[in-house]
Amino acid sequence: MTAIANPTWTLVCRVEDVPLLEGRTTSIDDRRIAIFRLLTGFAAIDAHCPHAAGPLADGIVADSCVTCPLHGRRFDLETGLALNGPESVAVHEVRVEEDEVWVRLS
Ligand code: FES
Secondary structure, rough: OOOEEEEEEEEEEHHHOOOOOOEEEEEEEEEEEEEEEOOOEEEEEEEEEEOOOHHHHEEEEEEEOEOOOOOOEEEEEEOEEEEOOOOOOEEEEEEEEEEEEEOOOO
């Protein structure tokens, strides 16, 4: 996905670009971000797992958490905390306006 920047918020995609309970990656200011579509809305975190850089957007999404596809660390998409390891991942603000998904880096 190609992001369109503004001073604080960046348009990253449209709602229909991310299937329910899946993730997609984008870049904001050269930072890779994973966008997830949850039952309750959208979430955004850094795209690389802090354990060994696994692609978090490719992980299984359930219960507002994503499981890293490489070694199974499970991250809460609201807090960024790993539920089964010492690491955490940065969480970014997301807002949806009509069918546009916007992210502001933390
Ligand atoms: S790279 Fe994500 S758990 Fe190892």
